[in-house]
Amino acid sequence: MPPFVKLVVIVAIVVMVVVLWGRVMGRRDPDRELVGLTDAVRAKVSREISAGHKINAIKIYREATGAALTDAKSAIDNWFVPGRGPGVRDAASSWSEGRLTDEARSRISELVRAGRREDAMALYAEATGASRSEAQAIIRTWDTAQNY
Structure with missing residues (x-):
């Protein structure tokens, strides 16, 4: 195998490991205490979604739960907001x-x-x-x- 191809394969493997490590570990702050999904947090998330501020809702969800971005986005996409929907x-x-x-x-x-x-x-x-x-x-x- 030519040296250039070896270099590309090694770089690809390193990038893949870094990406996977980031997804698994996330950006967790070990000193920060998570409050979880309390009623107050749920109400805040629902208000943000109802107002059309999905990014803020994701941020609030992540701050409360420590979830990774993809998990938080999925949770907000599937979030049930009473009063939202058919009108x-x-x-x-x-x-x-x-x-x-x-x-x-x-x-x-x-x-x-x-x-x-x-x-x-x-x-x-x-x-x-x-x-x-x-x-x-x-x-x-x-x-x-x-x-x-």
């Missing part, structure tokens, strides 16, 4: 499927009665993971369409 129908189903607690329902009702619809929308979006437009549509019809 307001998903947000409305969160009411009927019980994703809103009784406490959240009563608090939203109080805010709607008090004329604080912006606060009610924010609370609904936080509780269900709905996007701003979905929460707005639900709260707009809250006092006439919902049985509370």
Whole structure:
């Protein structure tokens, strides 16, 4: 085998080893404590995805779990965000499927009665993971369409 071909093969093997080592080990900071997927982290990730900020969602996921980039991207691509999808129908189903607690329902009702619809929308979006437009549509019809 010519020396040039040997050199190319050796370089290719070294590159492959470095890439595999990086994927297996990732960029882990051994001194950093991971918080894991707490409810707060899940809510943050859902908000970022709903807002269309997928890169920020991946960053938050990686910071919380220490996952490699490819694993985090895969997790975010398959992430279920309540209220996202077909539209307001998903947000409305969160009411009927019980994703809103009784406490959240009563608090939203109080805010709607008090004329604080912006606060009610924010609370609904936080509780269900709905996007701003979905929460707005639900709260707009809250006092006439919902049985509370």
